Amino acid sequence: MTKALVLQSDFGISDGAVSxxxxxxxxxxxELSIFDLTHDIPPxxxxxxxxxxxxxxxxxxxxxxxxxxxxxxxxxxxxxVGVKTGSGHYVITPDNGTLTHIARTEGIEAIxxxxxxxxxxxxxxxxxxxxxxxxxxxxxxxxxxxxxxxEGVGPELDPDSFVKLNVKEPVLENxxxxxxxxxxLDIRFGNLWTNIPRTLFKQTAVEYGDTLxxxxxxxxxxxxxxxxxxxxSFADTHKGEPLVYINSLDNxxxxxxxxxxxxxxxxxxxxxxxxxxxxx
Amino acid sequence: MTKALVLQSDFGISDGAVSxxxxxxxxxxxELSIFDLTHDIPPxxxxxxxxxxxxxxxxxxxxxxxxxxxxxxxxxxxxxVGVKTGSGHYVITPDNGTLTHIARTEGIEAIxxxxxxxxxxxxxxxxxxxxxxxxxxxxxxxxxxxxxxxEGVGPELDPDSFVKLNVKEPVLENxxxxxxxxxxLDIRFGNLWTNIPRTLFKQTAVEYGDTLxxxxxxxxxxxxxxxxxxxxSFADTHKGEPLVYINSLDNxxxxxxxxxxxxxxxxxxxxxxxxxxxxx
Amino acid sequence: MTKALVLQSDFGISDGAVSxxxxxxxxxxxELSIFDLTHDIPPxxxxxxxxxxxxxxxxxxxxxxxxxxxxxxxxxxxxxVGVKTGSGHYVITPDNGTLTHIARTEGIEAIxxxxxxxxxxxxxxxxxxxxxxxxxxxxxxxxxxxxxxxEGVGPELDPDSFVKLNVKEPVLENxxxxxxxxxxLDIRFGNLWTNIPRTLFKQTAVEYGDTLxxxxxxxxxxxxxxxxxxxxSFADTHKGEPLVYINSLDNxxxxxxxxxxxxxxxxxxxxxxxxxxxxx
Numbered sequence: 001m002t003k004a005l006v007l008q009s010d011f012g013i014s015d016g017a018v019s020x021x022x023x024x025x026x027x028x029x030x031e032l033s034i035f036d037l038t039h040d041i042p043p044x045x046x047x048x049x050x051x052x053x054x055x056x057x058x059x060x061x062x063x064x065x066x067x068x069x070x071x072x073x074x075x076x077x078x079x080x081v082g083v084k085t086g087s088g089h090y091v092i093t094p095d096n097g098t099l100t101h102i103a104r105t106e107g108i109e110a111i112x113x114x115x116x117x118x119x120x121x122x123x124x125x126x127x128x129x130x131x132x133x134x135x136x137x138x139x140x141x142x143x144x145x146x147x148x149x150x151e152g153v154g155p156e157l158d159p160d161s162f163v164k165l166n167v168k169e170p171v172l173e174n175x176x177x178x179x180x181x182x183x184x185l186d187i188r189f190g191n192l193w194t195n196i197p198r199t200l201f202k203q204t205a206v207e208y209g210d211t212l213x214x215x216x217x218x219x220x221x222x223x224x225x226x227x228x229x230x231x232x233s234f235a236d237t238h239k240g241e242p243l244v245y246i247n248s249l250d251n252x253x254x255x256x257x258x259x260x261x262x263x264x265x266x267x268x269x270x271x272x273x274x275x276x277x278x279x280x
Numbered sequence: 281m282t283k284a285l286v287l288q289s290d291f292g293i294s295d296g297a298v299s300x301x302x303x304x305x306x307x308x309x310x311e312l313s314i315f316d317l318t319h320d321i322p323p324x325x326x327x328x329x330x331x332x333x334x335x336x337x338x339x340x341x342x343x344x345x346x347x348x349x350x351x352x353x354x355x356x357x358x359x360x361v362g363v364k365t366g367s368g369h370y371v372i373t374p375d376n377g378t379l380t381h382i383a384r385t386e387g388i389e390a391i392x393x394x395x396x397x398x399x400x401x402x403x404x405x406x407x408x409x410x411x412x413x414x415x416x417x418x419x420x421x422x423x424x425x426x427x428x429x430x431e432g433v434g435p436e437l438d439p440d441s442f443v444k445l446n447v448k449e450p451v452l453e454n455x456x457x458x459x460x461x462x463x464x465l466d467i468r469f470g471n472l473w474t475n476i477p478r479t480l481f482k483q484t485a486v487e488y489g490d491t492l493x494x495x496x497x498x499x500x501x502x503x504x505x506x507x508x509x510x511x512x513s514f515a516d517t518h519k520g521e522p523l524v525y526i527n528s529l530d531n532x533x534x535x536x537x538x539x540x541x542x543x544x545x546x547x548x549x550x551x552x553x554x555x556x557x558x559x560x
Numbered sequence: 561m562t563k564a565l566v567l568q569s570d571f572g573i574s575d576g577a578v579s580x581x582x583x584x585x586x587x588x589x590x591e592l593s594i595f596d597l598t599h600d601i602p603p604x605x606x607x608x609x610x611x612x613x614x615x616x617x618x619x620x621x622x623x624x625x626x627x628x629x630x631x632x633x634x635x636x637x638x639x640x641v642g643v644k645t646g647s648g649h650y651v652i653t654p655d656n657g658t659l660t661h662i663a664r665t666e667g668i669e670a671i672x673x674x675x676x677x678x679x680x681x682x683x684x685x686x687x688x689x690x691x692x693x694x695x696x697x698x699x700x701x702x703x704x705x706x707x708x709x710x711e712g713v714g715p716e717l718d719p720d721s722f723v724k725l726n727v728k729e730p731v732l733e734n735x736x737x738x739x740x741x742x743x744x745l746d747i748r749f750g751n752l753w754t755n756i757p758r759t760l761f762k763q764t765a766v767e768y769g770d771t772l773x774x775x776x777x778x779x780x781x782x783x784x785x786x787x788x789x790x791x792x793s794f795a796d797t798h799k800g801e802p803l804v805y806i807n808s809l810d811n812x813x814x815x816x817x818x819x820x821x822x823x824x825x826x827x828x829x830x831x832x833x834x835x836x837x838x839x840x
């Protein structure tokens with residue numbers, strides 16, 4: 001039985017790149033269910049590619065094959081790999097850090113290096129710049145359709161040998177202060193998504209309705225300092241009011257009800273954007 | 281036999297939200313045909329969500345299940361409902377006005393409140409902010425795939441009890457003047473789409489090729505006043521010339537041939553944007 | 561057996577237009593595999609529509625039906641046609657130049673004018689402005705699903721009678737200078753894609769690693785003049801360095817590694833944007 005094939009890239013959808021990948025996959029097998037995760041990863045942003053895989057993967061059936069192509073090193077010596085995760089999903093990707101988030105939560109069960117002598121689109125000729133079409137979509141479609149097994153991807157590698165991006169862990173201090181980073185934005189609504197899990201936060205005595213003291217620092221410099229309610233959802237606050245809430249990935253989020261927190265205070269993401277929450 | 285599932289939201293397609301909904305739906309049934317209406321509804325704009333449903337629904341096969349998630353009240357007491365329309369389509373949506381346009385033209389045959397004790401993604405835990413994934417996509421996929429019948433959505437409600445947005449009706453005055461509002465924009469091309477149906481307009485004596493006197497008012501203040509041809513299509517005018525035409529929803533539209541009327545005169549939409557057309 | 565249906569337009573994906581086309585196609589046959597090439601062709605840009613078809617078509621299985629709707633002349637006397645290409649693919653399109661690129665590389669085997677008395681959505685009434693939905697998607701879906709054969713599209717036309725856009729051919733001068741145009745942008749990354757094929761360029765003695773003298777002229781006026789490496793891929797240069805490379809369509813491209821060449825020097829596309837490369 002065929003598996004779903006889910007494609008992600010930083011190619012955008014304004015030209016023909018994504019459609020060429022769809023065409024390659026469909027030509028491999030007309031039985032495949034082909035989906036797009038997003039193609040709007042900011043160019044070369046491996047961190048965000050890694051995050052989006054993690055954000056969505058476990059909502060897909062076991063066995064689903066993800067192809068992720070954010071590949072600033074195309075044509076270099078970076079490896080092309082196929083991975084089986086602890087959750088039973090597959091990822092076809094350049095080995096450049098894209099596996100960072102998934103590896104932390106689901107684990108990597110096995111890695112194989114793509115054998116390009118077999119798993120490369122036959123007519124892909126002398127182009128060295130579009131592995132998304134010529135190698136990744138092609139190999140992903142062959143795996144999802146059952147034309148090759150996972151073993152058929154290529155020779156096995158040490159499952160811990162993949163490239164990991166630097167991750168800063170959240171911490172709980174003296175039972176009432178949590179400290180983490182702004183991991184990513186909920187782009188459309190401008191909400192901040194932190195790397196602080198609900199399970200860590202719940203070790204404080206904070207309950208829904210309580211007020212928190214919230215500080216945001218960029219490179220150690222304080223940019224925001226205010227009191228906020230810890231609410232179940234936006235509906236617990238007035239329009240325009242800020243709140244702390246549990247987001248859809250079970251981490252702490254910070255929002256302005258029907259406004260953009262990120263725009264209001266010009267907040268961005270990464271390990272130099274720290275957030276500190278303290279029970280008042 | 282499975283039905284098509286068509287998803288709409290204000291989530292954008294730049295992050296993983298839509299893909300998580302796809303994954304939930306596909307996990308419910310691998311036989312489903314999953315489509316996207318649009319995910320580019322402006323954040324919290326219920327009016328536009330209602331309009332886009334109406335714009336597209338009748339071009340889909342009877343029985344098609346639409347999931348529409350523009351949900352500023354997520355987590356509040358607003359109801360989650362499943363609806364059967366007079367045209368034989370289904371809509372899964374928060375009950376917040378999203379049904380306004382469809383109800384006027386197709387009618388609402390039956391409404392049921394979603395029983396979240398059954399129709400909620402099992403592992404969706406303590407998040408109260410992503411009902412699109414945890415309730416609406418899940419329930420829509422179960423209905424479209426035949427796992428539940430319409431009765432299985434939940435307990436029946438009074439079919440006239442749903443939330444309706446305020447609608448201003450177009451009028452014909454002394455047989456030759458029609459008065460309506462700018463209902464929405466044909467975004468990409470900047471054309472104005474009014475709420476004046478061809479059938480009402482045809483009660484005047486205006487014929488293709490006639491000249492009309494057209495006024496646009498914002499809060500009663502005149503912003504535009506000019507003569508225009510009533511044409512069959514853009515090809516009936518020169519490039520850059522304005523015209524009145526019948527749009528693809530059988531209502532009056534106003535355009536500049538190969539230009540953007542909305543940008544040229546900074547026109548927006550809503551019941552305080554009035555348009556008056558008079559035979560010269 | 562049904563064929564894939566691949567849709568392209570300049571409609572954008574922010575309103576209901578594309579979904580109405582999907583609905584029409586799905587209503588014709590629930591067995592169809594429906595894909596989108598892109599709907600982000602700049603409004604009325606027939607050249608780019610023609611280019612994107614060419615960029616993707618041969619990556620799709622023989623028999624695939626493409627529907628391309630960039631149609632500034634909707635409602636005029638421009639013809640609506642169905643085409644069989646030399647590569648065995650089909651295109652349903654207004655006859656306005658959209659076939660230019662495909663005709664040059666794959667050839668046009670046969671053209672038929674769409675018979676709208678048969679191949680028009682039954683309920684499409686008095687609207688003369690949305691042939692994408694009422695004629696092209698409908699006819700494309702009927703052809704892809706096998707409801708009509710290619711002969712069923714309508715009466716045959718002279719296969720050389722279609723509208724061709726003006727194309728400027730690349731040239732090789734005294735064995736070491738190649739001269740072409742900036743054909744299109746690799747939008748997302750800002751790379752320039754020329755119309756100079758690798759096969760022409762390889763008639764010079766240039767090899768990977770060599771330095772080239774590159775000039776870009778707009779209407780004959782020099783806007784850029786610099787030396788660049790001819791590299792296999794971006795990885796052959798430092799970040800921020802310009803290079804000449806073979807793009808994924810086997811033509812010469814010009815890029816800045818991880819930067820936007822088009823933005824850096826404000827380069828656009830068309831036959832008045834000339835590029836001259838010379839071996840140093």
